[in-house]
Amino acid sequence: MSIASRTNETKWDRRYKDALDAAAEAFAERGYLGSSTKDIADKLGIQQGSLYYYLPSKEQALAAICELGVQKFVARLGEILDSNGPSSEKLRAAIANHLMPLTMKPEGDYVRVFVHHRHQLPSGPRQAVAALARRYHNLIERLFAEAVRCGDFRSDLNPTLAAHAMLGLCNSVTGARTQPAGASIEAIIDEYADILTRGMNVDRAKTTNNKSQPASRR
Amino acid sequence: MSIASRTNETKWDRRYKDALDAAAEAFAERGYLGSSTKDIADKLGIQQGSLYYYLPSKEQALAAICELGVQKFVARLGEILDSNGPSSEKLRAAIANHLMPLTMKPEGDYVRVFVHHRHQLPSGPRQAVAALARRYHNLIERLFAEAVRCGDFRSDLNPTLAAHAMLGLCNSVTGARTQPAGASIEAIIDEYADILTRGMNVDRAKTTNNKSQPASRR
Amino acid sequence: MSIASRTNETKWDRRYKDALDAAAEAFAERGYLGSSTKDIADKLGIQQGSLYYYLPSKEQALAAICELGVQKFVARLGEILDSNGPSSEKLRAAIANHLMPLTMKPEGDYVRVFVHHRHQLPSGPRQAVAALARRYHNLIERLFAEAVRCGDFRSDLNPTLAAHAMLGLCNSVTGARTQPAGASIEAIIDEYADILTRGMNVDRAKTTNNKSQPASRR
Amino acid sequence: MSIASRTNETKWDRRYKDALDAAAEAFAERGYLGSSTKDIADKLGIQQGSLYYYLPSKEQALAAICELGVQKFVARLGEILDSNGPSSEKLRAAIANHLMPLTMKPEGDYVRVFVHHRHQLPSGPRQAVAALARRYHNLIERLFAEAVRCGDFRSDLNPTLAAHAMLGLCNSVTGARTQPAGASIEAIIDEYADILTRGMNVDRAKTTNNKSQPASRR
DNA sequence: TATGAATGAGCCTTCATTCAT
């Protein structure tokens, strides 16, 4: 008895996942409308017509990618919020949660497709996906609201706009065709987390790590 | 003598501009590939075939939009950089320069198309446009480099990544299909400028406006 | 009183002729279907729409070119047939009549259009033109028939096929995109007349010019 | 095992050939520009869009027809030149080689398309086809040059012009919309071969076969 | 399971023609 059958994963299931991965890759590379079903089939090494044995339609593939692709995202973000630690640490973890998958296949493609192409869905599936996106946004927003409430972040910070800013900043990395010259994802995460927490102005408190600042200033 | 003839602007010139505006609007709404030439013609109130009296091709329209649409952008950014004042003010002005047009027709559409659809151009025109984009990016990067050099911004700020961050943050506003709930562009500009300069952490120096900070620290 | 008005040729008449010439040139260069009305208008230096002040339609222009263009042809061929002289001389004159105009503007274009594009006419005008063509063909055929009857040409020569051969040979010059390397039209006329009358075989009667043969044989 | 599989000819191969044949027929009947892809598809009994399962483009079909259609031609002409026999016989065989296919489907269409429409190819493929055409022309020219050298044909015959004449004469048959009234292709071949070799003038030597003439006159 | 063949709708573009001015 093979592992596949033990886990109840049929060959079809495996190939379905492959097809979705291929579609995600194609969509990420050339856009949803710019990708033909032949592009996807080519990546899978099958004929165009055969694709329909796995995918009901190109549109449905997009929907599935958007839905499946971000669920883990949301789940992990929830864990981050539930954890303990200073808000700046949570923010940093949230940024990392958002950006780390970009370097991985196929996760990165799923994220990219979700971020850039979910709006091309017809209104039915779009709303389902939009709900997921809103949930994600709300989690981020809550992070900021709590950080303000507990005094970690400035009291004049608008949590809604802050959430937009953080997501926008992260999503911009997602769409980057030219990777910021030679910068690793880790470096980007560090820099962006620093910018969001400490800002760009010269630090009046001479410390590199803001976690220890409050203590040293009090 | 009509105004049109005084300014040497023929009817064709006016309608050409209209056609470009209509194309920009369509592209901004449905994407380049998602917009049919009929969509554009409908916005103009003419037949699809008549569009070609003004536009040589859909592709060429995209190229023209991208090129024309950002030239004023770059020019104004140059002026901002040449001005005097603290770096945080320059940054704020640069952000405003980037975001203010978004509220205007047709400027906003031109910006959106430039940001999101310039990559769909065939390599010829794409490179011309890419050069413009790089120039813009370099100006922003220089802003940060100089700010660091003159001590306005943290010495450990990476100007290249900072430029990516600032542009990414601004461009994310560009793509927002749902305007951040009830927030005016001006509010967004303020908040984003604050976030980038002061960060989110609680201010160790109790000032709301960083412009007055240097004074209070001297 | 100008010449134009004396001859009752209005400016319109002159421009109409110009338009036909331009159309003939365009058709000869790029074919009937390959020529746009803009091509014709460009040659005339007017706008596409203005063409219709002179030409009722592109199709009608083709018809007019075909009809007008060959009438002089037929007339001159009649004169040649009515003349006296040996048949080989008449044949030579007929060939010259057919080929000489090719070097001239706009006559050459009219001939080319008649030969190559008359079949694209819709059946109405086509038949009118076909009648002209048949008349021309019949004249040639009569030349051969008489030449055979009077003993100038071989008695086993089929006049119908001979007419086809002669016309085909001449018309092939008409369509030549590559002028036979450096050969003048006059040289071609000489060579082709020689080939048709004397053939290619070595001459049993040692004369280089068949014109002098009758004398030497009498 | 079917014949198809024995010869490794797939259904696609067969239908591709059919598509080319249909295109050749359409082009021969209505010209390249005058034939729509729908015309071709109709001949095949499929939908217009389905044509593209076999043909990459209308243009490419023209190129393929021109190239494939004449290769056998050239090959056979080479054999004729290599054979032994009097020049007039070779010429006759060359004429037959050129004209016989005209009566056959689809060969005749391929020839007609090659002769009349190869010039509508874009310069890339056109040059490839032009090379074939030049090769063919050169073979004919060589036939005449050798015939002159060995004394079979008149010493004052210009081989280049003679090749143009022979090809022009043959090609005119190709374009004939009205088959020379009731004349079989064989009759045309005979008559044209006679005209080219013996000419039209009365034969001073009363023999039908020119091979024996010199002997009988000496 | 997967393929080959075909469909049919839609898209971008061209172009002959019209007509008010």
Add this chain to the structure above:
DNA sequence: GATGAATGAAGGCTCATTCAT
């Protein structure tokens, strides 16, 4: 006499999708 503006009908081509095998 001529123009500029617009039309509407094709035309070539792509592509998501279907289905018998």
